[in-house]
Amino acid sequence: MLLLAGCLVVVLGGLRLYGAYRLRDAELALSAVLGDGGVAREAPVGGDGTAAPGIRAALDRLDAGETDLKALAELAMLGSAALSADQTVEATRLVSEHADVLDALRSTAGWPAARLGYWQNPGPVQEGEIQARLLTLAQLASVEGRLGCEQADPGRFEQAMGILLRLAAGLEMEDETQPVLVGLMVEHVQHLLLARGIASTVADSAIPRGAEALVSPVDLRLAYYRTLRSQVARLRALRSPGELSLRRLPAWVGELVYLDLYMARSLDDLGLAAREIDRPLLAPLAASAGMPALAPITLAGTLGTAGRVQIVQAGRAFARAALALRRHALERGAYPRTLAEVPEAASALGPLGVPVELRPVPGRGATLHLPGGDDYLRSLTGDPTMPSLLSWELPPPPTHPGLRPQTSDLRKDRPRASDLRPQVVRANTGREGELRPEA
Numbered sequence: 310m311l312l313l314a315g316c317l318v319v320v321l322g323g324l325r326l327y328g329a330y331r332l333r334d335a336e337l338a339l340s341a342v343l344g345d346g347g348v349a350r351e352a353p354v355g356g357d358g359t360a361a362p363g364i365r366a367a368l369d370r371l372d373a374g375e376t377d378l379k380a381l382a383e384l385a386m387l388g389s390a391a392l393s394a395d396q397t398v399e400a401t402r403l404v405s406e407h408a409d410v411l412d413a414l415r416s417t418a419g420w421p422a423a424r425l426g427y428w429q430n431p432g433p434v435q436e437g438e439i440q441a442r443l444l445t446l447a448q449l450a451s452v453e454g455r456l457g458c459e460q461a462d463p464g465r466f467e468q469a470m471g472i473l474l475r476l477a478a479g480l481e482m483e484d485e486t487q488p489v490l491v492g493l494m495v496e497h498v499q500h501l502l503l504a505r506g507i508a509s510t511v512a513d514s515a516i517p518r519g520a521e522a523l524v525s526p527v528d529l530r531l532a533y534y535r536t537l538r539s540q541v542a543r544l545r546a547l548r549s550p551g552e553l554s555l556r557r558l559p560a561w562v563g564e565l566v567y568l569d570l571y572m573a574r575s576l577d578d579l580g581l582a583a584r585e586i587d588r589p590l591l592a593p594l595a596a597s598a599g600m601p602a603l604a605p606i607t608l609a610g611t612l613g614t615a616g617r618v619q620i621v622q623a624g625r626a627f628a629r630a631a632l633a634l635r636r637h638a639l640e641r642g643a644y645p646r647t648l649a650e651v652p653e654a655a656s657a658l659g660p661l662g663v664p665v666e667l668r669p670v671p672g673r674g675a676t677l678h679l680p681g682g683d684d685y686l687r688s689l690t691g692d693p694t695m696p697s698l699l700s701w702e703l704p705p706p707p708t709h710p711g712l713r714p715q716t717s718d719l720r721k722d723r724p725r726a727s728d729l730r731p732q733v734v735r736a737n738t739g740r741e742g743e744l745r746p747e748a
Contacts, residue, residue, distance in 0.1 A: 335576035339541070342583040343534050352482045355423020360475040364425060367413035368442055371449075377403060378445060384455065385448035388501050388696035389508040392459050400452045407449055414450055414472045422478035428485045440491050447476055447495040454502045463514040466506050467522075470515075473499035474525050481532045484539040486614055489532055493621045496525060500624040501696055507631055508702045516636045520629045529618045533586050536614060537579050544572050585615035624698055627665075629657035631677050631701040634667065638706040644675045675703040 355361025373381070384392070384400055392400060404411065427439045454469025456462075473495060480492030503523055506512035515522050633653040638644050648655045648667050658665045661679075668676045678700035 335573040335580070339576050339580045339583070342580055343538060352424045352484075354426030355479065358420065359423035360417035360420040361423040361425050361479060363413050363415075363417035363420070364446070364476060364479065366416070367410045367446055368439075370410045370413055371407070371442055371445060373407065373445055377406070381445060381448040381452060385451040385498050386501060386696050387455070387505070389504040389702045391505075391509065392455060397456070397459055400456050403449065404453050404456060410446070410449060411453055414446065414476075415468060417475050418468065418471060420475075422475045422482065424482045425479055425488075428483055428488050436487060440487060443476070443480070443491055444494055444498075447473055447498045450476070451498050451502045455505060458505050458509040458511045461509075461511060463511050466502075466511045467515055470499065470502065470506070470523055473502065477525055478527050481527050481529065484535050486536045486539075489536055490614060490617060492532075493529075493617050496621050497624065497698075499525070500621075500628055500698075503628055504631075504697070504701055507635055508704055510704050512632075513635070513639060516632055516639060520632045523632060524625055524628045529622060530586055533614055533618050534583065537583055540579060541576070544575050582613075582615065586618060588615075588619075620698070623661055626657045626661055627677065627699065627701055630654040630665070631703060633657065634675070634677060634703055638674075638703070642706050642708075644669065644703060644706060672705070673702075674705045677701045677703060 380399055380403060384396060384403075387396075425443075428436070450469045450472040454466050454473075457465030457467075457469060477492045477495040477499060480488045480495060483489060483492075503512065506523075512523065630648070630653075633651050634644055634648075637651050637654075644667065645651050648658065648665065663679060663682075665677065665679050668678065670676055682699035683695075683697045
């Protein structure tokens with residue numbers, strides 16, 4: 310009996326040592342990817358002096374019925390297409406009926422983006438409701454911006470763009486995966502509004518100020534890593550804090566022997582997930598007869614957050630390139646013959662790793678697109694009505710090139726890069742500080 314007990318102790322002790330070594334190796338490997346050993350870093354929840362109170366007030370005021378929710382979703386996803394007469398009437402009704410919500414969103418002008426703080430132990434039902442309502446706020450702001458495009462009102466358009474940028478940035482500062490995903494959805498809505506602003510020429514007044522006035526500068530790679538660090542923190546919290554007692558001896562032995570192995574395997578999985586974000590954007594990963602260069606997008610559903618981040622990064626690249634090409638046309642009266650003639654556009658699209666075309670359209674400006682890309686996305690998602698993500702319409706060049714468009718009167722609403730980009734503050738001790746907007 311004693312011999313059997315001794316053998317059991319040896320076996321369990323060996324498993325314990327192996328688990329400890331495996332956990333150490335997994336932590337070191339994850340540290341090499343994340344850069345800080347997987348330590349979770351949490352941004353403060355936004356209070357006075359940030360955009361968060363205005364967004365929370367707007368969410369409290371929002372009371373949209375099923376009909377309004379459907380109409381908002383349809384209008385916000387139109388891409389660069391103009392509103393029809395009936396759609397304009399419907400958009401005007403929606404904006405009028407939710408004027409108090411828009412007033413709260415407009416109050417965020419001039420304030421830096423910040424965490425909203427809704428993801429502190431919410432229940433599954435409450436979490437789903439919060440996500441849906443935040444996306445509705447984004448759609449309402451987008452409809453307001455589209456009315457600005459139809460009425461040739463740059464100030465109204467830029468104000469809506471600022472709301473969307475601050476809302477997306479605040480969500481992308483969260484530590485949990487779900488709010489970051491909602492932030493990516495908000496950015497998608499913002500890209501569609503920007504496409505309409507460029508096509509309608511309403512965005513021309515903001516273009517001379519540079520892309521940062523209209524495209525989010527938030528580092529999505531760091532946002533993605535932050536969600537992984539949060540998962541690491543939850544894994545470490547699995548260890549039982551209580552002291553050893555006879556009542557919990559079996560659980561203590563099981564934790565002592567097997568928990569390290571479980572955590573090591575989980576950290577290995579997180580390390581693999583972390584490396585997904587470093588795959589070349591839209592680079593070929595598998596053979597595909599139709600669109601071999603777009604294989605990563607076919608994996609977007611299986612890659613989870615990393616794949617969705619890649620798609621939003623591709624949208625940002627197209628947005629920056631479209632803005633650079635439009636600025637070229639405003640200054641010179643014509644679009645370039647090739648993307649190489651506008652280095653800013655070429656450098657924005659370069660990381661995508663696929664050939665993007667600039668195609669002149671007689672009498673209608675030009676089109677910046679990835680051939681077959683949007684059709685491929687539609688077949689992948691099974692949604693034939695999915696708006697264009699990889700094709701941007703550029704309006705005809707101005708008749709008097711070289712003239713600088715007048716800037717909007719709503720200068721205070723223009724988001725600064727420092728208002729949207731979170732920064733890690735390190736103390737002299739080398740420990741991680743809090744995330745806060747860069748001063």
